[in-house]
Amino acid sequence: MSTTDSLSTQRPEDAAELSIPVDSVAIERLIEEVRSGDSVEAASYNRTYNRHNR
Amino acid sequence: MGSDILRAVIDQLGLLSNSQRRPLSVVLHGGEPLLLGLPDMRRLVEGLSKAMRADAGLHVQTNGVLLSDEFIELFAEHEVGVSISLDGPAEIHDRNRLDRNGRGSHSQVIEAIARLVAHPAGEQILSGLLAVVDPSSDPIEVYEALKATGTPAFDLLYRDGNHSELPPGKESFESTEYGSWMIRLLDHYLADQTPPRIRVLDDLMRLILGGHSRKEGVGPEQYGILVVDTDGTITRNDTLKVAHAGADRFDAQHSIVQTDLLSLLGTKEFADYFDLHAPTSPICRRCPELTICGGGMPAHRWSRARGYDNPTVFCRDQQVLISAMRARLEQTRPPAPKMAASRA
Numbered sequence: 001m002s003t004t005d006s007l008s009t010q011r012p013e014d015a016a017e018l019s020i021p022v023d024s025v026a027i028e029r030l031i032e033e034v035r036s037g038d039s040v041e042a043a044s045y046n047r048t049y050n051r052h053n054r
Numbered sequence: 055m056g057s058d059i060l061r062a063v064i065d066q067l068g069l070l071s072n073s074q075r076r077p078l079s080v081v082l083h084g085g086e087p088l089l090l091g092l093p094d095m096r097r098l099v100e101g102l103s104k105a106m107r108a109d110a111g112l113h114v115q116t117n118g119v120l121l122s123d124e125f126i127e128l129f130a131e132h133e134v135g136v137s138i139s140l141d142g143p144a145e146i147h148d149r150n151r152l153d154r155n156g157r158g159s160h161s162q163v164i165e166a167i168a169r170l171v172a173h174p175a176g177e178q179i180l181s182g183l184l185a186v187v188d189p190s191s192d193p194i195e196v197y198e199a200l201k202a203t204g205t206p207a208f209d210l211l212y213r214d215g216n217h218s219e220l221p222p223g224k225e226s227f228e229s230t231e232y233g234s235w236m237i238r239l240l241d242h243y244l245a246d247q248t249p250p251r252i253r254v255l256d257d258l259m260r261l262i263l264g265g266h267s268r269k270e271g272v273g274p275e276q277y278g279i280l281v282v283d284t285d286g287t288i289t290r291n292d293t294l295k296v297a298h299a300g301a302d303r304f305d306a307q308h309s310i311v312q313t314d315l316l317s318l319l320g321t322k323e324f325a326d327y328f329d330l331h332a333p334t335s336p337i338c339r340r341c342p343e344l345t346i347c348g349g350g351m352p353a354h355r356w357s358r359a360r361g362y363d364n365p366t367v368f369c370r371d372q373q374v375l376i377s378a379m380r381a382r383l384e385q386t387r388p389p390a391p392k393m394a395a396s397r398a
Contacts, residue, residue, distance in 0.1 A: 023386070025246065026243055026246065026252075026259075027244060027386055030259050030263060033260065034263045034265035
């Protein structure tokens, strides 16, 4: 069992230049996430679920 | 796990969750967490759900072999996210994942995932799949095999290794078997019109785009991970075992029954452990991609000669992968505006 907390050391970025047409679904949704401040975080995509089991 | 340990885990993680600023994330992993058995798992999940703050995450990382309908019902009832280890098609998965009788577990895992996907709450609780990369495999076959399960996401781990004991399939520090494998996967992923999530690729590309990562070992975000063993021992991140025997141990012995978790977080030995995550190698500190790569997992930086003062053993792999991502992201930028031409 493991527990995590995190300290953000990220730098703010200007996402304005991300308003670009793309033809990759995977890239498009990432751009949308960054544009919305990474607020798109579905419960099915939690930041730490993939600990190891190997 | 004894009842005193179970109670202490619930009480201490409840206190911790309610004391810290960021949401606590608890992951039950192993070994194999379902070996805890249904009654104790129920006590643990019910107890943690009550004790922890509402925004805390509770997840299970399992090999899926013991994932009965009763476990699925329990996890659905308490919104416990489930991630299942699956390395790809049978011939890949069964190379390394055998059941107690020495037989490949692929068919059992596929059956467990299918039951989870079919459950009314499956969409909510199936977090994704976790695959360990075998660089001798075909990444497109792996991608398609994982996607075919119906999972919404999957993540990939590089195989264990360090500078003194190279990961399987890696010829040398300079070689890029893992990076090349990931680039082939990346291209297939980016071309897919209905792609699942691939967390490690998403994290790296999100960082390149100016966003945040969500995974340890990628980007500059640092995670204060503590591990509680089934005997109650509190250790540092158990991935450090990849460095050398005992690397996951604190200087002093700590038990979840006897050690106050909040006090431990305020000690110098925890601070020293936390600081270990920041890369110290001059190669990393002058690397223009450090904010994307993050220097990798500390365990992958280890060498007998220099301890953790190295770039990750996957440095060259990450370099080629990040470079490939930059090139592909650059291709998505629109052409420069053209002057409008008109005929009178």
